[in-house]
Structure formats: C-alpha cells, structure tokens
Ligand SMILES: NC(=O)C1=CN([C@@H]2O[C@H](COP(=O)(O)OP(=O)(O)OC[C@H]3O[C@@H](n4cnc5c(N)ncnc54)[C@H](OP(=O)(O)O)[C@@H]3O)[C@@H](O)[C@H]2O)C=CC1
C-alpha cells in the first residue's frame with residue numbers, strides 16, 4: 001500500500017490519541033504532513049511531536065485552513081467541532097482531500113449533506129464517518145437497505161457536560177431528569193459537542209429528522225451511555241455502549257484510518 005499523507009484539523013484531547021497511535025507504530029501507512037488548530041501554538045506542539053516521533057517526519061504547523069489545504073493531503077482527520085467540519089468539508093473535498101470526521105453533527109442538515117455527497121463524488125474523494133463513542137453502523141445500514149425501520153437513540157449523562165447548555169437546571173445535580181426529547185437535528189443544534197453520535201447513527205439509518213433522541217441526566221453519573229435501537233419487520237437490534245471517557249472516539253479515528261489502507265477491512 002502506497003503511503004498516504006494525512007493532516008489533522010483540531011489539535012485537542014481526542015486528536016492527541018492519533019499522535020499516540022502514530023508513536024506506537026499503529027499508523028504505518030500514513031505520513032502526517034500538517035496540523036491546524038484555532039490556537040496556532042497547539043498546532044505547533046502537535047507538529048513538533050510528530051517531527052520528533054520515531055514514526056513521524058516532516059510536519060508543518062499551519063496558520064490557516066487554507067495553508068493546510070495547500071499541502072494537498074490525501075486525508076484530513078477532522079477532530080475539532082461541527083462548525084469546523086462545515087467550514088472545511090467542501091473546500092477540502094474539492095481540493096482532493098478525503099475526510100475522516102468525528103464531528104458528524106456538521107452533516108445534520110439534509111441539503112448540506114447532499115451537497116457534501118455530490119462534491120465528494122465529483123472530486124473522487126470520500127467522507128469517512130468515524131464510529132466515535134458508538135458502533136453498529138453496519139447493522140443500521142444493512143437493515144435500512146432491507147426494509148423500513150424506526151430508530152431511537154437514548155443517551156444517559158451526568159449533569160457536568162450539560163452545565164453550559166440551554167437545558168441546564170440546578171435540579172439535575174440531585175435528581176434524575178429527562179432533559180431532552182426531539183430528533184437528531186434538534187439534538188445537535190442544542191448540544192453541538194454532545195450528540196454527534198446521534199447524527200452519525202441517524203445518517204447510517206433513517207436520517208437525522210427521523211431518529212428520536214432522548215437525553216437523561218443522572219446525578220454523579222460518570223461517562224456516557226448510549227442505546228441505539230432499530231426495529232423493522234424482520235430485525236430488532238439494540239446497541240448499548242457505555243464509555244467512561246471519550247477516548248474511544250479518538251481511537252475510532254485511528255481505527256478508521258487503518259481500515260482505509262488495510263488489506264482486510266471491517
Ligand atoms: N463522534 C463522537 O463520538 C464524538 C465526537 N466528538 C467531536 O470531536 C471534537 C473534538 O473533541 P475533543 O478533542 O474532546 O475537543 P477539544 O476541545 O479537546 O479539541 C478540539 C480542538 O479543535 C480546535 N478547534 C475547535 N474549533 C476549531 C475550528 N473551527 N478550526 C480549527 N480548530 C478548531 C480547538 O481549538 P484550540 O486550538 O483553540 O484549542 C481544540 O484544540 C468535538 O468538538 C466533537 O465535535 C467528541 C466526542 C465524541
């Protein structure tokens with residue numbers, strides 16, 4: 001397999017897992033040639049780490065998204081935010097770069113999603129939706145091909161990640177409450193950093209407008225628990241995933257990158 005060039009957009013907590021994977025030799029088919037983040041110093045720290053890693057090489061810290069695009073990477077790992085994905089996805093695909101993304105919420109709008117599909121297809125590029133903190137996209141997509149289905153997405157969280165959101169109320173520090181019920185488009189609009197997973201599951205199945213999402217807050221709850229249920233005439237599947245931290249999401253970027261170049265793909 002020919003080596004692919006990779007650039008990272010968003011040099012935060014989860015992106016640092018990609019660097020760990022590089023350093024451990026888990027990304028042998030990639031050269032990370034560029035980094036970009038809202039705060040230049042973070043992009044610089046990432047680039048320095050990559051240059052010093054025994055499995056790294058020359059890597060440029062970029063001052064702007066355009067500088068990163070000018071490097072013409074084969075792949076861009078977007079690990080920043082749904083707004084960053086919205087900003088970069090069309091120019092990147094037109095530039096010949098495929099995207100691996102964690103901020104799937106940026107694709108919740110149906111019209112924008114169609115434009116992304118069309119742009120990728122016209123430019124022979126692709127968008128890879130990382131499984132993030134969930135899984136089961138294979139079942140969701142397969143059942144959706146077979147027959148019509150209904151899909152629900154239920155999340156349990158502690159009050160802490162909800163503190164700076166519109167649904168926050170002191171009561172959730174001491175009492176269990178359902179704090180949100182709506183579809184996946186409404187969910188990601190209210191919680192842009194919390195429910196990318198619901199948009200991902202929805203895009204894999206019946207669509208963000210059609211998946212019913214609920215969020216329940218439980219006092220002192222640590223981590224996130226997600227239950228995805230798909231029900232059709234022939235199949236009923238329930239996917240339950242608990243994770244204590246969001247690290248699984250960072251590792252899912254690594255897994256997606258490895259799958260892209262692997263002789264056997266899952
Ligand atoms: N699908 C999933 O399961 C999950 C998805 N996520 C997504 O992954 C993203 C990253 O999470 P995490 O690493 O924990 O977050 P962090 O806040 O630790 O890292 C995000 C980084 O991206 C940078 N950034 C934010 N917006 C932009 C932008 N517009 N352009 C360039 N850089 C930007 C930040 O800025 P700065 O450089 O100023 O620090 C920061 O360094 C989340 O925002 C969320 O969208 C998160 C968890 C699970």
Ligand SMILES: O=C([O-])CC(=O)C(=O)O
Nearest residue numbers: 133193194195196197224
């Ligand atoms: O970490 C999680 O469980 C989910 C999350 O933040 C997201 O989907 O944005």
